[in-house]
Structures are given as structure tokens and as C-alpha cells.
Amino acid sequence: MSESSVDLCERYRVRPGSSVDLAAWDPAEIGEFRSPKQGKKALKRYRKTLRKLQDRFYAWNEKALLVVLQGMDTAGKDGTIKHVMRGVNPQGVHVTSFKVPTPEELAHDYLWRIHKAIPKRGMIGIFNRSHYEDVLVVRVHNLVPPEVWSRRYDQINAFEKHLSENNVVILKFFLHISKEEQARRLQARLDNPEKRWKFSKNDLKERMLWDAYQDAYADALTRCSTSYAPWYIIPSDHKWYRNYVVGQILTETLARLDPHYPEPEAGLDTITIS
Numbered sequence: 001m002s003e004s005s006v007d008l009c010e011r012y013r014v015r016p017g018s019s020v021d022l023a024a025w026d027p028a029e030i031g032e033f034r035s036p037k038q039g040k041k042a043l044k045r046y047r048k049t050l051r052k053l054q055d056r057f058y059a060w061n062e063k064a065l066l067v068v069l070q071g072m073d074t075a076g077k078d079g080t081i082k083h084v085m086r087g088v089n090p091q092g093v094h095v096t097s098f099k100v101p102t103p104e105e106l107a108h109d110y111l112w113r114i115h116k117a118i119p120k121r122g123m124i125g126i127f128n129r130s131h132y133e134d135v136l137v138v139r140v141h142n143l144v145p146p147e148v149w150s151r152r153y154d155q156i157n158a159f160e161k162h163l164s165e166n167n168v169v170i171l172k173f174f175l176h177i178s179k180e181e182q183a184r185r186l187q188a189r190l191d192n193p194e195k196r197w198k199f200s201k202n203d204l205k206e207r208m209l210w211d212a213y214q215d216a217y218a219d220a221l222t223r224c225s226t227s228y229a230p231w232y233i234i235p236s237d238h239k240w241y242r243n244y245v246v247g248q249i250l251t252e253t254l255a256r257l258d259p260h261y262p263e264p265e266a267g268l269d270t271i272t273i274s
């Protein structure tokens with residue numbers, strides 16, 4: 001690979017203030033790799049570094065890392081977690097999947113359940129869906145009036161700014177797939193008995209609303225990519241490339257934080273255990 005890793009992180013980051021047109025982002029991109037095998041090997045190398053960095057991050061106990069995963073059905077939110085986090089110490093990672101809000105959650109403001117799930121220092125928290133559902137599914141299905149959801153972009157930015165000023169480092173990944181790739185993956189879920197449990201007839205209803213979702217995503221990416229909580233648009237038609245890019249951005253971000261093991265107590269050198 002001639003592409004430097006920093007370039008790749010920059011390549012997929014949504015610049016704050018820029019307007020996102022998803023049609024201009026190719027979901028089938030594979031960078032400079034010539035085969036999936038090459039990409040998988042490269043991810044393996046990142047995973048090794050990620051494992052070491054996470055160990056230090058946990059011991060360091062200074063910051064929390066929040067990773068938000070969003071994407072259309074079948075975009076690979078589960079798969080990314082499985083493949084990128086493989087081998088990382090489970091004690092330092094917490095995954096939260098956000099479903100249709102419960103009556104209790106609905107009785108609170110929409111960020112209540114989110115704030116409760118924010119990782120504590122030392123931890124990597126992964127959100128499988130997030131507060132962004134409240135400007136995505138909620139907007140597409142008119143679950144609240146436009147004057148309510150339209151105020152949420154600023155609220156989300158303020159919330160994320162608050163978190164980032166309180167030791168939470170935030171990364172947001174939009175797993176970008178094409179409508180054709182989604183058709184193939186939904187069909188695969190139907191055809192493969194081991195995948196059928198993931199299929200919901202509701203996914204087909206959502207698929208009919210593809211364009212409305214793409215519009216809602218474009219607005220969320222445009223309005224909520226900030227210097228303190230950037231959005232990345234990850235080409236996800238090829239699972240191995242998606243995993244590689246997410247793995248790399250995660251690893252580079254942790255490396256830049258430069259986590260280190262805390263100073264041990266003084267005088268340990270002279271102790272011998274008998």
C-alpha cells in the first residue's frame with residue numbers, strides 16, 4: 001500500500017461545514033488494494049496494534065472512546081464490531097445496541113438512554129445505532145413533528161461537545177452501501193438458514209424508503225460532523241475494505257491519544273516475592 005494511513009483517515013472524514021452528497025461517495029471503493037486477501041492481511045496488522053493500544057488505554061484510565069456505528073439495514077454494523085474488535089480484551093469494551101425505545105425511554109428525553117450508555121474512562125464504548133436514530137428513522141417515519149426533530153442537530157452537537165470536553169473521544173462511522181448491495185445481502189439472509197434470524201419483513205418496508213433515508217443521512221452527516229466528533233463515510237459494499245478502514249481509523253485515533261501505563265508505585269524495584 002502506498003497510501004499513507006493518515007491520508008486514508010482524512011479521505012473519509014466529513015469536513016465540518018461541508019455539504020454531503022452521498023451520491024458522490026462511492027460505496028464500492030477498495031483503495032489501492034488489489035485483492036481482498038491483501039486487505040484482510042492489512043487489517044490483521046492493525047488489529048495487533050489495536051490490541052496493544054487498548055491495553056494501554058484501559059490502564060491509562062484518562063479518557064473514554066465512543067464509537068458510533070450507523071448505516072442502512074445489512075450495512076454491517078454487527079460485522080464491523082465482530083471483525084474489527086476481535087482479540088481486544090472484552091473487559092475494556094462495551095457494546096450497546098439501540099432498539100425501538102421502550103415506554104420508559106420514551107417517557108424521557110431522547111438523549112437519556114444515550115447518556116446512560118456513554119463509556120466511562122478507560123473503556124471503549126461501541127454504539128450499534130445511536131441518538132442519530134432520532135433524526136433518521138424518527139424523521140423518515142414522522143414519529144415526531146419536523147419542528148421537533150429539526151432542532152435535534154444542534155442539540156446533538158451540543159451534547160457531543162459536552163462529552164468531548166469531559167474526556168470522551170468520539171468517532172462516528174456511517175457504513176455506506178449501495179441499494180444493489182443491500183438487495184444481495186437481504187437475499188442472502190433469506191437464503192442462508194444461519195442468517196435468516198436476522199431478516200425482518202420490516203427491513204423491506206424500510207428499503208422502500210431508501211431515498212428518504214439517504215436524505216436524512218446526508219443531513220445528519222452535513223450538520224453533525226464537527227472537529228470534536230467527526231463523521232466518517234466508510235465505503236462498505238466490500239466487507240473486508242469496510243473492516244480495514246474502520247480498523248485503521250480506530251487504531252490511528254487511539255495512537256494519537258498516546259495512552260501510557262500509569263507510573264507504578266515507588267520502590268517496587270527492591271521488592272522480591274518470597
Ligand code: AMP
Pocket residue numbers: 098099100101129133134137138
Ligand atoms: P436492529 O438494529 O436490526 O436490531 O433494529 C433496531 C430497530 O430499532 C431499527 O429498526 C431502528 O430503526 C429502531 N430504532 C432504534 N432507535 C430508534 C428510535 N430512537 N426511534 C425509533 N426506532 C428506533
Ligand code: MG
Pocket residue numbers: 073198200203
Ligand atoms: Mg435489523
